Amino acid sequence: MYGSVSEKPAPARGNGQRILVVDDESRIAELLSTTLELAGYRVGTAATGGEALDRVGQDRPDLVILDVMLPDLDGFTVCRRLVAADENHPPVLFLTARDSLDSLVTGLGIGGNDYVTKPFRIAEVLARVQALLRTRNRRREESPPAYADLVLDETTRQARRGRRALELTPAEFRLLRYLLVNAGQVLSKEQIGEHLWVADHRRYGDNAIEKLVSRLRHKVDEAGPALIHTRRGFGYWLGGLASG
Known part of the structure; x- marks a missing residue:
C-alpha cells in the first residue's frame, strides 16, 4: 500500500526545486505531487513518455521521477532520449514494480540515477529525491561557473x-x-x-x-x-x- 501524505517525511525540505513526476496512474501522480509540494518543491506531472520529454524541454526540471511502465514509451526509452538530448540532463529516479528489478540494471546503466520499488514509502521517495538533488548541486558547484x-x-x-x-x-x-x-x-x-x-x-x-x-x-x-x-x-x- 502506498504511503499517505501524513506519513512522517525526511527532515530536509526542498527550496523550490522543480520536479517532474511521470506516471500514468493518477492516484500515484497525485500522491507524489501533493507530498513533494508540501515538502517545498515545485511539481509538474506527465502521464506518458512523450509528454514527459516535452515537459523536460519546456520546464527544465531539476529531477524527474519516472515510472518504468508507461502507455507509450517505456521509462528506459525516455531516459535514453533525455541523456542523448542534453549531457546536463536532470537526474532520474525510476519507479518500478518489485518483479521488474532485474531490468533496473539496464535503466541505471543508461543514465538513471536511482530507483524506488512499488509499493513505496513516501519517506523513502523524499529521501532519494533529497540525496539526488544534493549530488546534482554539489557537481554544479565543483565546476567553475x-x-x-x-x-x-x-x-x-x-x-x-x-x-x-x-x-x-x-x-x-x-x-x-x-x-x-x-x-x-x-x-x-x-x-x-x-x-x-x-x-x-x-x-x-x-x-x-x-x-x-x-x-x-x-x-x-x-x-x-x-x-x-x-x-x-x-x-x-x-x-x-x-x-x-
Whole structure:
C-alpha cells in the first residue's frame, strides 16, 4: 500500500526545486505531487513518455521521477532520449514494480540515477529525491561557473565576459553566480532575495532586486549578445539569446 501524505517525511525540505513526476496512474501522480509540494518543491506531472520529454524541454526540471511502465514509451526509452538530448540532463529516479528489478540494471546503466520499488514509502521517495538533488548541486558547484564567454573566478572573486573584465559589487557577484549555477532556469524575485540576503531577504523589496538585476545586466550585456533575460511575471534567467 502506498504511503499517505501524513506519513512522517525526511527532515530536509526542498527550496523550490522543480520536479517532474511521470506516471500514468493518477492516484500515484497525485500522491507524489501533493507530498513533494508540501515538502517545498515545485511539481509538474506527465502521464506518458512523450509528454514527459516535452515537459523536460519546456520546464527544465531539476529531477524527474519516472515510472518504468508507461502507455507509450517505456521509462528506459525516455531516459535514453533525455541523456542523448542534453549531457546536463536532470537526474532520474525510476519507479518500478518489485518483479521488474532485474531490468533496473539496464535503466541505471543508461543514465538513471536511482530507483524506488512499488509499493513505496513516501519517506523513502523524499529521501532519494533529497540525496539526488544534493549530488546534482554539489557537481554544479565543483565546476567553475561559466556560460558561453561569461566566466567567474571564485579565487579572485572576479568575472569576465570574453576579454572584458566586469567590475562587480559583492551583491552583483553573488547574483551572477546564482544565475550561472542555475543557467536556463527562471529564478523568481523571492528565490533571488532568499539566496542573496538569507534571513533578511524580506527587508529588500522587489524594487531592490529589479535595480540589482538591471545594474548587473548592464555590465554583463553591455558589449555582447544579451545573456540575462526577464520572464515577465515569473523572474529572471541567464541563457542564450531571447526568442522575442
